[in-house]
Amino acid sequence: MVETCKDDIKNQRHENKRKKISKHFQARIEEIIQSDMSRGEKRAARKANLNKFIGRSIELAVTKLKGE
Numbered sequence: 001m002v003e004t005c006k007d008d009i010k011n012q013r014h015e016n017k018r019k020k021i022s023k024h025f026q027a028r029i030e031e032i033i034q035s036d037m038s039r040g041e042k043r044a045a046r047k048a049n050l051n052k053f054i055g056r057s058i059e060l061a062v063t064k065l066k067g068e
Helices: 002-034 039-066
Strands: none
8 A cells, every 4th residue: 555655645646746737838938929920930930949849858868868
C-alpha cells in the first residue's frame, strides 16, 4: 500500500508539471495571437513554436532514457 501511495504522489507531481508546461506554452501562443501580425505570419509562428516545443520534449525524453 505504501508503494501505491508513493506512485500516486509521483504521478500527481508529474501531472502538475505537465500542466505547468502546457499553461506556459498556451501563454506563448496567446502572445503571438495578440501581436499585430498577419494571419499567415501568426500561423507560421505558432507552427514553429509547436515544433520547437515538441522537439525539446523529445530531446528530454531521449536523454532521460539514455540516462545522461
